[in-house]
Amino acid sequence: MLMRDQIKAAVEAVLFVRAGRVGMDELVEILDIPLLELKEILLEMILEYNNNIRSGLQIVELNGGYLLCTRPAYSDILARMEKPQKKRLSAAALDTLAIVAYRQPVTRLEIEQIRGVKSDRIVNTLLEKGLIQEAGHKAVLGKPILYATTEEFLKVFGLTSLKELPDLEEL
Amino acid sequence: MLMRDQIKAAVEAVLFVRAGRVGMDELVEILDIPLLELKEILLEMILEYNNNIRSGLQIVELNGGYLLCTRPAYSDILARMEKPQKKRLSAAALDTLAIVAYRQPVTRLEIEQIRGVKSDRIVNTLLEKGLIQEAGHKAVLGKPILYATTEEFLKVFGLTSLKELPDLEEL
Amino acid sequence: MNYVVDLESFHGPLDLLLYLLEEQQLEIYDIPIATITDQYMEYLRQTGEFNLEQMGDFLIMATYLLNLKSRMLLPSRVELSEEEDSDPRAELVQRLLDYKKYKKLAECLLSYQNGDFPRVFFRDSEDEISGIEELVGDAAQLWRSFQVLLRDLPEQEEKFRLPQGDVNISEKMEEIVERLEQGKAGLVLQDLFQGVISLREALAFFLALLELIRLQRVEAIQEQSFGEIKIRLQVAV
Numbered sequence: 404m405l406m407r408d409q410i411k412a413a414v415e416a417v418l419f420v421r422a423g424r425v426g427m428d429e430l431v432e433i434l435d436i437p438l439l440e441l442k443e444i445l446l447e448m449i450l451e452y453n454n455n456i457r458s459g460l461q462i463v464e465l466n467g468g469y470l471l472c473t474r475p476a477y478s479d480i481l482a483r484m485e486k487p488q489k490k491r492l493s494a495a496a497l498d499t500l501a502i503v504a505y506r507q508p509v510t511r512l513e514i515e516q517i518r519g520v521k522s523d524r525i526v527n528t529l530l531e532k533g534l535i536q537e538a539g540h541k542a543v544l545g546k547p548i549l550y551a552t553t554e555e556f557l558k559v560f561g562l563t564s565l566k567e568l569p570d571l572e573e574l
Numbered sequence: 575m576l577m578r579d580q581i582k583a584a585v586e587a588v589l590f591v592r593a594g595r596v597g598m599d600e601l602v603e604i605l606d607i608p609l610l611e612l613k614e615i616l617l618e619m620i621l622e623y624n625n626n627i628r629s630g631l632q633i634v635e636l637n638g639g640y641l642l643c644t645r646p647a648y649s650d651i652l653a654r655m656e657k658p659q660k661k662r663l664s665a666a667a668l669d670t671l672a673i674v675a676y677r678q679p680v681t682r683l684e685i686e687q688i689r690g691v692k693s694d695r696i697v698n699t700l701l702e703k704g705l706i707q708e709a710g711h712k713a714v715l716g717k718p719i720l721y722a723t724t725e726e727f728l729k730v731f732g733l734t735s736l737k738e739l740p741d742l743e744e745l
Numbered sequence: 746m747n748y749v750v751d752l753e754s755f756h757g758p759l760d761l762l763l764y765l766l767e768e769q770q771l772e773i774y775d776i777p778i779a780t781i782t783d784q785y786m787e788y789l790r791q792t793g794e795f796n797l798e799q800m801g802d803f804l805i806m807a808t809y810l811l812n813l814k815s816r817m818l819l820p821s822r823v824e825l826s827e828e829e830d831s832d833p834r835a836e837l838v839q840r841l842l843d844y845k846k847y848k849k850l851a852e853c854l855l856s857y858q859n860g861d862f863p864r865v866f867f868r869d870s871e872d873e874i875s876g877i878e879e880l881v882g883d884a885a886q887l888w889r890s891f892q893v894l895l896r897d898l899p900e901q902e903e904k905f906r907l908p909q910g911d912v913n914i915s916e917k918m919e920e921i922v923e924r925l926e927q928g929k930a931g932l933v934l935q936d937l938f939q940g941v942i943s944l945r946e947a948l949a950f951f952l953a954l955l956e957l958i959r960l961q962r963v964e965a966i967q968e969q970s971f972g973e974i975k976i977r978l979q980v981a982v
Contacts, residue, residue, distance in 0.1 A: 675891070
């Protein structure tokens, strides 16, 4: 049986090892403690992290799971780190991604109407890169596939939620 | 100018983001503070981490650089985590791989004739993933490239030899 | 000034239009359609090599612009209904505004990625660094995929199969000579193809015939335009 402090340390280790979101149910399984207790502990941890000015990290809740990421305050410094061959997205890919991000779920045709160009290739590229995913079918003739952004999308752009995207109307 | 606590937080963030060792000279460059001061700060951080029983992480010096990693005490728990997301192959990739596996060596055109769709992208993807490889040229007009499966293919599909593939004739 | 515009550098026709408007500091809300259309067409004309697929999108826009231009030029003779009375440019204006908005959002995304805006960073996973991803698969799955493919194959095969080794032109050449030797009066071209079942076989006969003519073993004679073409063995001189 783990002590409360040990549980916290274990949660931290688990979130650290996984470079992304860890689902609540997965945490329960790995740590073998009741859901309610775990939730309480995570809330405490989030507060502790937030109050610890000596930490550059924070715990964020995302889609019913938790993940460890850096605090926005250090983005300048971290941007200076050389990214191990991260591929830049082309302008066309960024355009398309912007449309998916704001209009999701959206069909390829809707994307093409906004961009004014055929977009099947660019949509495939974004799918392959894991930045967008299929999200069901639109209930119209032909049942076209709907696309939405992924967690990988949030990761690449350093967002902890879609709500952090700049406001469309303000532009 | 960053305060000492902020420097610590920034160091933590940098070590966190890089899932590996960060060289001392790189740290100096990213954080823009003198080497000696940084060394002192890192020593302090190592001690603080070690004394903080609520953290599952530790800072380790390695080959003149520093590394953030989990504490050995939590290795049992971490072993229960699912290994880094296993990727399933897409249906298109699987189809193409099946054709190469059963018809090898095979040209891209032959693959396309069976699949009934253009397959240059999917062939490239399989090449990139190391599941198929070029295997000479077919002695026909244009000398098209022939493709065959790789050892990696056997590994991924848990085969020790191509002979272990389910027999086609048995159907 | 004579220079070639690289259409590839524009993401699409809307991008090019925005560029033209911005270059001349024109208002999106009040587009001088005639001018813009002319400039747009001029850009297309000056474009040298281009990718056909992409060009299609530019041409669709060109048609649309020309249509708009003509509608703007035509005097409204009839009393127009409320709907028709609206500015024909309205749709284009809306599309340009939409496109511009998303373009700006794309720039925001880029700034996030670059860390120009406060953002969080996630841990680089070992996967990304080493480029290794653990793939899983099983042979049964592979076998099933292939089964399905084979089952669906026959139909496709007829459609896509290319000439293979089964067409032998020299055999066909011999066959033609043999048939010509039997029939003294020679053959009419169409007779050659009697009993031929596949396009490939017909092609083989035709190639064989051409080869025989080239070798001057056979001659083909057409006595009048659109008349029958007769084939007979060339008599050695």
